[in-house]
Amino acid sequence: MIAELGLAVLWMAAALAVLQLVAGALALRPQGAAMRGVVRPVAVMQGVLVALAFAALITLFITTDLSVKLVAENSHSAKPLIFKIAGTWGNHEGSMLLWVTIMSLAGAFVALVEKRLAENTLLATLAAQAFVSLGFYAFLLLSSNPFARLPQPAPEGAGLNPLLQDIGLAFHPPTLYVGYVGLSIAFSFAVGALITRDVGPAFARAMRPWVLGAWIFLTVGITAGSYWAYYTLGWGGWWFWDPVENASLMPWLAATALLHSVSVLAARNALRAWTVMLGVIAFSMSMVGTFLVRSGILTSVHAFAVDPARGSFILALLAIYIGGALLLFALRAGTVTEGARFAFVSREAALVFNNVMLCGILGIVLVGTLYPLLTEAFGVKVSVGPPYFNPVSAIFAFPMLVVMAVGPLLRWKDDRGGRVAPILAVPALVALAAGGAALAAGVRLLPTLGLALGAGLAVASLLPLRGRNLRRTPLPIWGMVVSHLGLAVAAMGMASESAFSIETLAALSPGETRQVGPYALTLDRIDPVAGPNWTALQATVSARYAGGEADTLTPQARVFANPPGTRTESALKTRWNGQLYVVLGEEAQDGRWQMRFWWKPFVPLIWLGGLLVGLGGFLALIGRVARDVKRLVAIDKIAFRRERQGR
Amino acid sequence: MSETVSPPAKKPGLALWLPLLLFGGFLALVVYGLVRPDNREVASTFIGKPIPAFSLPPASADRPGLSNAQFVGGKPRLLNIFASWCGPCAIESSQLAQLAKAGAEIDGVAIRDRKDDLARFLAANGNPFARIGQDDLSKVQIGIGSSGVPETFVVDAHGVIRHQHIGAIMPEDVPVILQKLKEAEQ
Numbered sequence: 158m159i160a161e162l163g164l165a166v167l168w169m170a171a172a173l174a175v176l177q178l179v180a181g182a183l184a185l186r187p188q189g190a191a192m193r194g195v196v197r198p199v200a201v202m203q204g205v206l207v208a209l210a211f212a213a214l215i216t217l218f219i220t221t222d223l224s225v226k227l228v229a230e231n232s233h234s235a236k237p238l239i240f241k242i243a244g245t246w247g248n249h250e251g252s253m254l255l256w257v258t259i260m261s262l263a264g265a266f267v268a269l270v271e272k273r274l275a276e277n278t279l280l281a282t283l284a285a286q287a288f289v290s291l292g293f294y295a296f297l298l299l300s301s302n303p304f305a306r307l308p309q310p311a312p313e314g315a316g317l318n319p320l321l322q323d324i325g326l327a328f329h330p331p332t333l334y335v336g337y338v339g340l341s342i343a344f345s346f347a348v349g350a351l352i353t354r355d356v357g358p359a360f361a362r363a364m365r366p367w368v369l370g371a372w373i374f375l376t377v378g379i380t381a382g383s384y385w386a387y388y389t390l391g392w393g394g395w396w397f398w399d400p401v402e403n404a405s406l407m408p409w410l411a412a413t414a415l416l417h418s419v420s421v422l423a424a425r426n427a428l429r430a431w432t433v434m435l436g437v438i439a440f441s442m443s444m445v446g447t448f449l450v451r452s453g454i455l456t457s458v459h460a461f462a463v464d465p466a467r468g469s470f471i472l473a474l475l476a477i478y479i480g481g482a483l484l485l486f487a488l489r490a491g492t493v494t495e496g497a498r499f500a501f502v503s504r505e506a507a508l509v510f511n512n513v514m515l516c517g518i519l520g521i522v523l524v525g526t527l528y529p530l531l532t533e534a535f536g537v538k539v540s541v542g543p544p545y546f547n548p549v550s551a552i553f554a555f556p557m558l559v560v561m562a563v564g565p566l567l568r569w570k571d572d573r574g575g576r577v578a579p580i581l582a583v584p585a586l587v588a589l590a591a592g593g594a595a596l597a598a599g600v601r602l603l604p605t606l607g608l609a610l611g612a613g614l615a616v617a618s619l620l621p622l623r624g625r626n627l628r629r630t631p632l633p634i635w636g637m638v639v640s641h642l643g644l645a646v647a648a649m650g651m652a653s654e655s656a657f658s659i660e661t662l663a664a665l666s667p668g669e670t671r672q673v674g675p676y677a678l679t680l681d682r683i684d685p686v687a688g689p690n691w692t693a694l695q696a697t698v699s700a701r702y703a704g705g706e707a708d709t710l711t712p713q714a715r716v717f718a719n720p721p722g723t724r725t726e727s728a729l730k731t732r733w734n735g736q737l738y739v740v741l742g743e744e745a746q747d748g749r750w751q752m753r754f755w756w757k758p759f760v761p762l763i764w765l766g767g768l769l770v771g772l773g774g775f776l777a778l779i780g781r782v783a784r785d786v787k788r789l790v791a792i793d794k795i796a797f798r799r800e801r802q803g804r
Numbered sequence: 805m806s807e808t809v810s811p812p813a814k815k816p817g818l819a820l821w822l823p824l825l826l827f828g829g830f831l832a833l834v835v836y837g838l839v840r841p842d843n844r845e846v847a848s849t850f851i852g853k854p855i856p857a858f859s860l861p862p863a864s865a866d867r868p869g870l871s872n873a874q875f876v877g878g879k880p881r882l883l884n885i886f887a888s889w890c891g892p893c894a895i896e897s898s899q900l901a902q903l904a905k906a907g908a909e910i911d912g913v914a915i916r917d918r919k920d921d922l923a924r925f926l927a928a929n930g931n932p933f934a935r936i937g938q939d940d941l942s943k944v945q946i947g948i949g950s951s952g953v954p955e956t957f958v959v960d961a962h963g964v965i966r967h968q969h970i971g972a973i974m975p976e977d978v979p980v981i982l983q984k985l986k987e988a989e990q
């Protein structure tokens with residue numbers, strides 16, 4: 158019953174999306190004024206209905222209704238509740254329903270609260286949002302129905318990929334999805350503005366909080382995903398340049414560029430066409446990433462059902478939406494005049510430079526991800542990995558870090574290099590000292606540059622606060638400072654990980670000790686342990702840092718029953734100056750156990766930095782929204798007063 | 805500092821069509837990806853099949869022997885078919901060491917080898933193997949569909965062959981094999 162209800166409300170929501178599109182398109186015509194009042198309520202109702210459908214699917218997973226095909230294939234009655242819920246989106250159909258849900262809720266949210274945008278552009282935006290949603294409704298209802306029943310209820314569910322039975326899975330994909338799909342708002346805004354030809358500072362100010370919101374979720378999602386891969390895959394790596402990771406990085410890069418260009422548009426009325434194009438590109442990258450991962454064109458570590466037929470469907474959607482938006486851009490952007498000019502040394506120019514660098518990185522990631530396919534077309538099979546991505550992205554990333562240090566100190570429109578040079582002396586010295594020390598310690602070139610630029614930028618990122626009253630500094634400025642600082646911190650963490658990590662593979666008998674970096678590690682014993690749906694061998698390892706007190710670590714090798722599979726559960730010990738990472742391997746024949754140890758100095762800075770970047774975005778968002786609310790309240794008050802005086 | 809630079813895409817016209825053009829190229833590429841014949845790597849008939857049952861005695865003094873049961877459970881492993889008398893096997897040794905360093909666990913099958921020859925070979929070229937079985941009659945080699953030395957198999961945690969690499973592992977093959985190992989983890 159719940160499954161049928163879920164399917165029914167999903168169809169109704171799709172019907173409302175059609176209404177939203179038609180009403181929105183009609184309302185833009187002079188004779189369609191009657192439709193103007195319809196669009197917003199329809200958008201809200203559509204969001205409510207989809208949310209109900211999603212709630213229905215979650216209910217089916219919680220109750221483990223085995224007559225539903227999706228539940229039978231992906232869940233199991235013995236699974237802990239949190240993983241039953243997470244299982245809702247840990248599969249293709251459920252994750253597509255999540256996609257549509259977020260998309261419609263985002264549209265509903267815009268319809269409810271967006272007051273800044275010109276009404277015509279808003280109507281066009283909501284129509285565009287409905288148009289994009291419709292494609293995904295069609296995909297869901299015609300080829301990926303999550304509510305399909307089995308002819309005979311299954312006796313028991315097939316379970317869930319053990320790799321995905323992790324608390325990280327409960328939060329990481331939904332977070333990323335809010336980010337991916339949240340960018341659809343930027344896309345629809347861009348399309349709406351192209352339709353009404355109304356691109357200007359007001360449009361930028363209206364668009365900015367939405368981009369910022371999606372971007373925060375993306376940032377946090379990528380950071381969490383990186384940490385999740387780091388501790389579950391048991392390889393000790395934090396970024397693999399896997400197609401799925403690249404699929405999340407590309408929208409982030411585009412959204413980051415968009416965030417900066419939209420600020421230029423808001424403050425200086427420049428970069429109009431560029432901003433609109435980035436709005437289109439950012440969500441396009443979300444869709445391209447999803448397509449590449451789902452279609453089976455590129456293989457990856459992630460466990461999505463791969464189906465070429467579905468791939469063709471999503472490809473058709475891509476062709477319609479991205480192709481259509483870019484066509485509209487090509488036809489209309491010429492009439493969106495470019496706006497104000499600026500000098501070579503100015504904040505705008507620095508932002509443009511960083512935009513170009515971000516797009517450069519985006520380009521090389523996209524090319525690197527597609528390269529195996531490209532060369533295969535010419536009969537050569539290759540695999541592109543870190544040896545390509547690391548140095549080539551560094552070519553763009555390092556100059557970007559330098560300009561990031563300078564840009565926020567420059568004035569809008571026109572400035573002199575001589576004015577900011579003395580201010581930058583301190584960070585420059587810090588960078589030189591850090592780089593010199595690293596070189597002296599025998600660190601390779603790329604990590605040395607990363608450490609030097611990270612240290613320099615960390616100092617420089619605080620400089621916009623100098624001479625300000627910290628209490629009265631606007632939150633968006635704090636946001637920028639914290640985000641830039643976060644990126645510097647992350648860069649230092651990455652460089653340190655690559656420069657100073659120590660890896661040891663040891664075969665130990667219980668009682669034996671091995672020195673790894675500053676740690677003395679003793680394997681105390683190996684015990685069998687059991688969880689709700691797994692059994693495991695657990696090693697107890699005593700870790701003494703520089704001869705101090707022993708910490709106990711318990712890495713496990715888990716064996717799952719439903720479906721059968723194994724997963725290493727690494728054990729981590731985090732200190733202020735680094736992290737110890739322990740993995741239990743197999744038993745050797747002589748009663749010794751293979752253990753893998755890493756000592757990674759300052760590696761947590763990577764994720765701390767990522768969270769700081771997200772926190773900065775959050776601060777900026779609060780600042781922007783608070784100002785908007787204040788403005789709206791003020792407008793309301795004035796209107797109220799006028800009304801009273803009028804009487 | 806009064807000269808002005810124009811923001812990107814100032815001239816309306818052709819530049820505005822560039823994104824659409826690039827997207828067209830992308831579409832063409834992925835359409836090809838969808839319709840291409842699915843012939844990834846060498847399609848060995850043994851891929852997807854479990855390794856046959858075998859139990860080999862140790863081939864060297866300091867490593868245990870090898871049996872098919874040892875591939876079940878744990879991580880996916882590499883099975884390297886080699887011999888001290890084979891030239892390409894010495895060439896691929898540094899790539900094997902690289903694979904081992906990257907976390908791959910490698911078992912070896914020494915084909916028609918002598919203990920002292922093998923010890924010299926391992927001393928000269930390094931020993932990345934966790935276990936080495938001695939296959940004097942090439943029974944195992946033929947049983948898993950290998951026709952020569954060296955050859956390397958990716959065997960997943962269920963003992964199923966996931967990938968076969970024929971010939972010496974060259975430096976450019978290392979990421980491919982690591983990728984295959986990663987895929988075999990699923």
